[in-house]
Structure formats: C-alpha cells, structure tokens
Amino acid sequence: MKLFTMALDLLNAASGAGTTGENALSNLDFRPEGFLEMLSYMGKGMLVIFILIGVIVLVTSLVNKIFSKKQ
Amino acid sequence: MEILYKNLLEFSWQNGVMILIGFLLIFLAIKKEMEPTLLLPMGFGTILVNIPFSDALKGPIVELYEAGIANELFPLLLFIGIGAMIDFGPLLTNPKLMLFGAAAQFGIFFTLAMARMFFPELDAASIAIIGAADGPTSIAVANTLGSNYIGAITVAAYSYMALVPIIQPPVIKLLTTKKERLIRMPYEQKNVSKTTRIMFPIIITIVVSAIIPQATALIGFLMFGNLVRECGVLKALSETAQNVLANLVTILLGISVSFNMVGDRFLKLDTLLILGLGLIAFVVDTAGGVLFAKFLNLFSKKKLNPMIGAAGISAFPMSGRIVHKMGLAEDNQNFLLMHSIGVNVSGQIASVIAGGIILNFFA
Numbered sequence: 001m002k003l004f005t006m007a008l009d010l011l012n013a014a015s016g017a018g019t020t021g022e023n024a025l026s027n028l029d030f031r032p033e034g035f036l037e038m039l040s041y042m043g044k045g046m047l048v049i050f051i052l053i054g055v056i057v058l059v060t061s062l063v064n065k066i067f068s069k070k071q
Numbered sequence: 072m073e074i075l076y077k078n079l080l081e082f083s084w085q086n087g088v089m090i091l092i093g094f095l096l097i098f099l100a101i102k103k104e105m106e107p108t109l110l111l112p113m114g115f116g117t118i119l120v121n122i123p124f125s126d127a128l129k130g131p132i133v134e135l136y137e138a139g140i141a142n143e144l145f146p147l148l149l150f151i152g153i154g155a156m157i158d159f160g161p162l163l164t165n166p167k168l169m170l171f172g173a174a175a176q177f178g179i180f181f182t183l184a185m186a187r188m189f190f191p192e193l194d195a196a197s198i199a200i201i202g203a204a205d206g207p208t209s210i211a212v213a214n215t216l217g218s219n220y221i222g223a224i225t226v227a228a229y230s231y232m233a234l235v236p237i238i239q240p241p242v243i244k245l246l247t248t249k250k251e252r253l254i255r256m257p258y259e260q261k262n263v264s265k266t267t268r269i270m271f272p273i274i275i276t277i278v279v280s281a282i283i284p285q286a287t288a289l290i291g292f293l294m295f296g297n298l299v300r301e302c303g304v305l306k307a308l309s310e311t312a313q314n315v316l317a318n319l320v321t322i323l324l325g326i327s328v329s330f331n332m333v334g335d336r337f338l339k340l341d342t343l344l345i346l347g348l349g350l351i352a353f354v355v356d357t358a359g360g361v362l363f364a365k366f367l368n369l370f371s372k373k374k375l376n377p378m379i380g381a382a383g384i385s386a387f388p389m390s391g392r393i394v395h396k397m398g399l400a401e402d403n404q405n406f407l408l409m410h411s412i413g414v415n416v417s418g419q420i421a422s423v424i425a426g427g428i429i430l431n432f433f434a
Contacts, residue, residue: 030189031123048428054170
C-alpha cells in the first residue's frame with residue numbers, strides 16, 4: 001500500500017505537477033479495505049437482479065400462456 | 072504577425088496528446104469501423120476542445136453537454152432507438168434465458184469492489200457500470216452520480232463494446248471444455264402472439280420501475296422504443312427511431328461527451344486505471360454468464376451450451392453473434408444463434424436494471 005502511494009508521489013513529482021490538486025497526474029489512494037466494504041453491495045446487487053429477473057420470467061411466461069391460448 | 076503564433080505558444084503537451092487521441096478515435100472509426108457513429112464525432116470533438124482558447128469549449132459543446140448529457144436527455148433518446156431495434160421474439164420463446172442476462176452483470180459488482188480500492192465511492196460506482204456494456208446506461212449513471220470521469224468511462228464503455236469479438240472468445244475458451252462447446256441446443260420454434268409482444272415492454276416497465284424507481288427513465292425509454300416497434304401501427308416512426316433518431320443522437324452524444332476530453336482533465340493515471348477496470352468488468356461479465364450456465368448444467372437434464380451464457384453481456388448484437396460463430400467453429404451444424412440472441416437481448420434489460428440498482432445504492 002505504501003509502495004503504491006510512494007510510486008504515485010514519485011510520478012506526480014516527476015511530471016512537475018505536484019503531488020496533489022487538479023494538476024497532479026493522479027490523486028488516487030490505494031485502500032484494499034475498499035474491496036471488502038463493497039462485498040455487501042455485490043451480494044445485495046446480484047440478489048436483487050436475480051429476484052427481479054425471476055419475477056419478469058414468471059410474468060412473461062404467464063402472459064405467454066394466456067395469450068397463446070386465446071389466439 | 073503575432074496573431075500567427077500567439078495561440079500556438081499556448082499548446083501544452085496534454086493538448087498535443089489529446090489531439091493525437093482524437094486522430095486515433097477517428098482512425099478507429101473510419102479504418103476499423105469501431106462504433107463509427109460515436110467514435111468519429113468524439114474524436115473530432117476531442118480535437119475541437121484541445122485547441123487552446125477554443126471557443127467551442129466555451130460555447131456550443133458546453134451548451135450541448137448541458138442540454139443533452141447533464142440532464143440525461145441524449146442517452147434516453149438513444150434508448151428509444153435501441154428499443155426499436157430489438158426483437159424480443161427469441162427471448163419470449165424461452166423466457167428462462169433472461170437469467171443469463173442477470174448472471175452476466177456480475178462484472179459490474181465485482182468491478183465496483185475493485186474500483187473502490189482506488190476511487191471514492193461514487194466514482195467507483197460510475198466506473199463499475201462500464202460492465203453494463205451499454206453506452207447510454209454508463210453515461211446516464213456516471214452523470215447522475217456526478218462522476219468526474221465521464222469522458223474516460225464513455226471511451227472505455229464504447230471501446231470495449233467494439234472489442235467484444237477480441238475480449239470474449241479467449242475467456243469463453245478458458246472456462247469451457249471442447250465437449251461443452253459441442254453441446255447442441257435444438258431451437259423449438261414457438262409462435263409468440265402479437266399481444267404478448269405488445270404486453271412485454273409494458274410489463275417490464277411496470278415491474279422494474281415498481282421495484283427500482285431509479286431505473287424508470289432508462290427502462291421506460293428502452294421499452295417505449297420497443298412498443299413503437301411492436302405495436303404495428305407506427306412503422307414509419309419505428310424505422311425513424313432505429314435509424315435517423317439513433318444516429319443523430321449518437322452524433323450529438325459523441326461530440327458533447329468530448330467536453331470531458333480536455334487534456335489536463337483526461338491525461339491522468341486515473342484514466343489508465345479506469346480503462347483497466349473496464350476490461351476487468353467485461354471479462355468478469357463474460358465469465359459470470361458462462362459459469363452460471365455450467366452451474367445450471369449440474370442440475371438440468373437438457374444440457375445447455377455454456378457459451379450462450381457469455382451473450383448475457385449487453386453488447387448487442389455482437390456478443391450473440393460471437394457465441395453463434397464460436398459454436399459453428401466447433402461444429403458446423405451447431406446453430407446457437409437464436410439462443411444466444413435471446414440471451415443477448417436479456418442482457419440489455421438486465422444491464423439497465425443493474426444501472427438502476429447502482430443508482431438505488433449510491434444516488
């Protein structure tokens with residue numbers, strides 16, 4: 001993590017743009033814990049999308065059955 | 072005489088590099104025919120905004136950006152055209168195919184976690200949506216979340232969509248055995264009634280909007296375009312939406328996105344990282360679809376060709392065609408097109424839903 005920050009600082013310094021601010025080549029921070037923070041969103045997101053698509057599959061199948069019989 | 076060189080002295084190296092990138096985009100659009108309706112205006116716009124003291128940046132391009140992207144109008148209008156282009160027939164024949172569309176959105180959420188290691192939350196969410204493989208959704212979400220990286224996100228989304236034929240095959244081959252790729256899936260032709268075709272876009276809009284209201288505009292405009300196509304009484308309007316409207320809006324979209332392609336804002340390590348994360352999103356999307364099909368095969372009697380899962384990525388219709396071609400390459404009598412296109416259009420719906428979910432979480 002420190003290595004990443006040092007590399008960024010070096011790059012910014014080499015570009016002559018300064019280590020922070022709008023002109024810096026990058027203002028990124030490396031935070032590995034960010035990955036873990038987002039795992040709950042990953043789980044919730046995939047669950048919601050599967051449930052929603054599941055509902056659409058059921059409704060579509062139902063509509064398919066109803067209207068294919070009538071016509 | 073000063074007038075001849077005064078402005079030239081203001082050129083920075085960033086301006087020079089961006090003008091070269093503008094040329095590259097124009098080259099890719101013309102020579103390689105990569106998304107030319109978008110990359111050509113974007114390339115030219117990039118040149119326009121990187122000329123020092125360019126009045127285009129102060130006037131028309133800013134106006135276009137405010138009028139069409141800041142309020143999400145252009146992506147939504149484009150969705151009417153895309154909706155009018157899509158035939159949901161193969162999907163309606165076998166609605167279960169929609170599940171692959173859901174599985175192939177995994178890249179979005181995986182990239183969200185990856186991007187969060189480097190970027191603030193809202194930017195990470197905006198970058199993740201590159202995995203939707205859907206330009207208008209990427210632009211609309213990044214804009215709503217106020218991301219500073221909308222230019223890089225747009226370039227990544229559209230470039231990787233055009234590069235789907237290069238990105239997907241190695242991932243599919245890596246995750247499947249030859250035996251799996253040879254699985255045949257006979258297509259059972261079923262008649263889908265006109266009423267079902269008309270009801271489908273309306274039902275999708277109601278179901279999705281009721282659960283994820285943040286996706287209402289995106290899904291609503293997409294499905295409205297499809298309703299115009301399927302209703303049968305607006306043929307001229309449907310054709311206009313598919314061709315004239317879609318092309319016109321894409322041109323305006325491309326040139327206004329270039330507002331964010333100014334050198335000092337674009338030429339950062341962040342941009343390179345975004346391009347890398349976008350690639351990860353596409354690869355994981357593809358893997359998600361293929362692995363989900365393999366998972367289903369553990370339980371089903373009728374085996375699925377796992378390659379069709381890869382078409383759940385929304386890049387329509389390239390992804391569906393690639394899977395079909397890969398099937399033919401393994402066995403020239405294995406026609407997967409109807410299945411892969413069905414999965415591909417489901418990816419279009421699922422990617423919009425995923426965009427809505429991201430907005431629901433972070434907007």
